[in-house]
Amino acid sequence: MATLTGCGMAPASAVTAPSPATPSWEAEITLTNAPTVPPATTIPIPSPVPTPTSPPPTVTPTSDLLSLDERLQIFDEVWRIVDEKYLYADFGGVDWEGLYPEYRARVMQAQSRDEFYAVMINLVAQLNDNHSRFVPPAAVEAEDATASGREIRVGIGVIVQPKPDGGFVQQVFPESPAARADIRPRDRIIAVNGRPYTASDGDLQGAVGTSVRLTIARPGAKLRDVLLTRQEVRSSILPYYRRFPGDIGYVSVPTLWVHDMGEQVSGALTDLVAGGPLRGLILDLRSNRGGWGDVLSAVLSHFVRGQVGVFFGRDYVRPLVINPPAGPDLRNLSAGLVVLVDEDTASYAEVMAAVLQSEAQAIVVGTHSAGNTETIYAHALRDGSRLWLAQEGFRLRDGSNLEGRGVVPDVLLDVDWTRYSEDDDPQLLEALRLLGGGPK
Incomplete structure (x- = not known):
């Protein structure tokens, strides 16, 4: 299941056993009195990570043991x-040294490749920071495909966010079975083949040619059933944008985890400006769980310049410096900038909202964000697996640290926006009111 989740992380870097992580940015960053490191990013988790108290899953021994x-x-x-x-340095209270003999013994006793990887997943999960994780080789391939934003998968062509009462549709891919069945973003899948939707249904992937019957709830409409046949779908993850009356632009950025999302957002802003000067802009970061550091910088570049904060590790700091953009300069919108956030806005999406709030005087509307902003770095291992490790925190220029606190909205509007149509979304309507956009 590919989801638009993520953590603050740095770009993937090739690392051999004795080597430090190296950056994969276009521009190399050199740290004073510190190793060279890549910029931070957030990454989706394609499969659940066991909690520290979870035992390794039961696995039938196979002959492919390392x-x-x-x-x-x-x-x-x-x-x-x-x-x-x-x-x-204190590992969050975890006795990391004490875990060594226990988990080394488990590694020695593993009876299959899957059991070994389950032990490694569980080891890193002991850190319990919601960012660090061990990713086996097959899941690494899935991560990389999702990050490309252009992967081919077999399914109905949606990205779904599991909710307690169904699956909230975040994206519908063009020319997919879901698109042909008129499934739209903000719809909710409440039943699959007659039973309630569960998180394990994910994005409703499956074998080519197989069918699935869905019950769809749409805000303001009656329930309806649709029968879909799965096929290969190109999963292009795109920003959504439109122009509202009063020369107010709107851009929804679903993730920062797709490598070219910065270019896509720049293209969206270029299209909006081409339709006439903008007085104001709404940047929607709700349910955006972060992404790559270069995407963060690319989007910010349309609104701010210079140093806007610092990342810090155990023994170093490095500045977050924003350079001029390739696209429109929107630093002087006469009506201003509004940023929408919710409790699922996390990692670099939170950093983005906080920087815009503090440096661009953006008005933040919605609910407190997740407060989960550590930067993780990728360490490639000899078998093709990957360690993502929280190695940096982030502070704004005034010294504020968002970790555990999140972004505090200027206008607290605590509603579940996913239950509203775009026309009736209270947080979006408030943003339009603040910018003088009037009724849609």
Whole structure:
């Protein structure tokens, strides 16, 4: 299941056992008295990570077990990287050194490749920071495909966010079975083949040619059933944008995790400006759980300049400096800028909202964001697996740290916007009112 979730993380970097993480940005960053590191980003988690108290899953032994030497090398490398680079020197109260003999024994006893990876997942999950994680090789491939924003998957062509009472449709891909059935963003899938939708249904992927019957709820409309046949779908994750009366632009950015999202947002803003000067803009970051550091910088570049904060590790700091954009300069909108956030706005999306609030005098509307802003770095391991590790925090120029606190809205409007149509969305209507956009 690919979702638009994420953490603050740095771009993936190739790392061998003895080597430090190296950046994969176009522009290299050199730190004073610190190793060279990549900028932060957030990444989706394609499969659930066990909680620290969860036992490794039961796995039927197979013959593809890595050799003992290979397993111990991977284990020692992961343990060492965490020991040396983890953001918190006290490991958040976890006895990291004490975990070494326990998990080394588990690694030695593993009876299959899957069981070994389950042990490694569980080891890193002990950090319990909602960011750091171990990703087995197959899941690494899925992460990379999702980050491309152009992966081919077999399914109905949606991205769904599980909710307690159904699956909230975030994106519908063009020319997909869902699009042909008139399923739209903001719809909710409440039943699958007659039973209630659950998180395990994910994005309703499956084998080519198989059918699935969905019950769809749409704000202000009656329930309806649709029968879809799964097919190969190109999953293009795109921003949504439109122009409102009063020369107010609106751009919804679903994720920062797609590598070219910065270019896409720049294109959206260019199209909006081409339709005539904008007086104001609404930037919708609701349910955006973060993404790549270069995407963060690219979007911010339309609204701010210069140093806007610092990332900090155990023994260094590095500035977040925003350079001029390739697209429109929107620093002087006469009506201003409004940013929409909710409790699912996380990581670099939170950093973006906070920087715009403090540096561009943007008005933030919605609910408190997630307060989960650590930067994670990718460490490639010898077997093709990956360690994502929280190595940096972030502070605004005034010293404010969003971790555990989140972005505090200027206008607190605590409603579940996912239950409203775009025309009736209270937070969007408030943003339009603040910008003098009037009724839609």
